[in-house]
Amino acid sequence: MIPGADAAGAAAPTVVPLAAWRRAHGIAPPIRAARPEESAALTTLCLRAKASLGVSEDLMRLWVPVLTLPAEAIAAGRVLVAAETALLGVAAHGPPVDGLAELTLLCVDPAATARGVGTALLGAVVARLRAQGVRRMTILAERGIAGFYRRMGAVPTGFAPSPAIPGRMLPSLLLELR
Numbered sequence: 001m002i003p004g005a006d007a008a009g010a011a012a013p014t015v016v017p018l019a020a021w022r023r024a025h026g027i028a029p030p031i032r033a034a035r036p037e038e039s040a041a042l043t044t045l046c047l048r049a050k051a052s053l054g055v056s057e058d059l060m061r062l063w064v065p066v067l068t069l070p071a072e073a074i075a076a077g078r079v080l081v082a083a084e085t086a087l088l089g090v091a092a093h094g095p096p097v098d099g100l101a102e103l104t105l106l107c108v109d110p111a112a113t114a115r116g117v118g119t120a121l122l123g124a125v126v127a128r129l130r131a132q133g134v135r136r137m138t139i140l141a142e143r144g145i146a147g148f149y150r151r152m153g154a155v156p157t158g159f160a161p162s163p164a165i166p167g168r169m170l171p172s173l174l175l176e177l178r
């Protein structure tokens, strides 16, 4: 189980208990619902995360609309952030349909990677979706990132078109929400 996914009742806005994560790392980033006024800062954070993967400036332009969080997703509580004094990372999911939801975005600030922020955010998304009766989540990952989701228990399901770059296929995965 992903740390944090055992959180009971995950109505947003929420702070998810991250007991397992605390045990493993000794410290946990607080997770809460994103605020509307944070939208631009979250897009900037995601662009930094994407650029850290070595994406060229030309291709980065194509990612801007995909990494711009829709106001209705924030208002609906489908965008979660990890934040201390600064924003550390953000995750978002689509509206659930028939027990299935899509992880639409997960970005950790390059300055805050390898501290468990991605794990904590994914765990919070899982807890929120499980509380809504969702049992499976689809994920589209950058090639170098699919390993992170496999590490979290997701199973590769093939490839699907990139939401940003025409003609580019990205690894797709499925995570059973336990």
Ligand SMILES: CC(C)(COP(=O)(O)OP(=O)(O)OC[C@H]1O[C@@H](n2cnc3c(N)ncnc32)[C@H](O)[C@@H]1OP(=O)(O)O)[C@@H](O)C(=O)NCCC(=O)NCCS
Binding pocket: 046, 049, 050, 053, 104, 105, 106, 107, 108, 109, 112, 113, 114, 115, 116, 117, 118, 119, 120, 142, 144, 145, 146, 147, 148, 149, 151
């Ligand atoms: C991938 C990402 C979310 C990982 O976040 P993170 O906070 O560094 O991850 P964690 O510290 O929680 O790492 C958890 C585990 O996953 C592993 N991991 C992290 N990144 C990995 C990767 N790219 N491949 C394989 N394993 C990875 C870690 O080593 C760690 O394993 P451990 O528990 O054995 O030590 C982050 O690097 C990121 O945001 N990358 C950019 C992603 C992107 O482009 N997003 C935009 C489109 S949605």
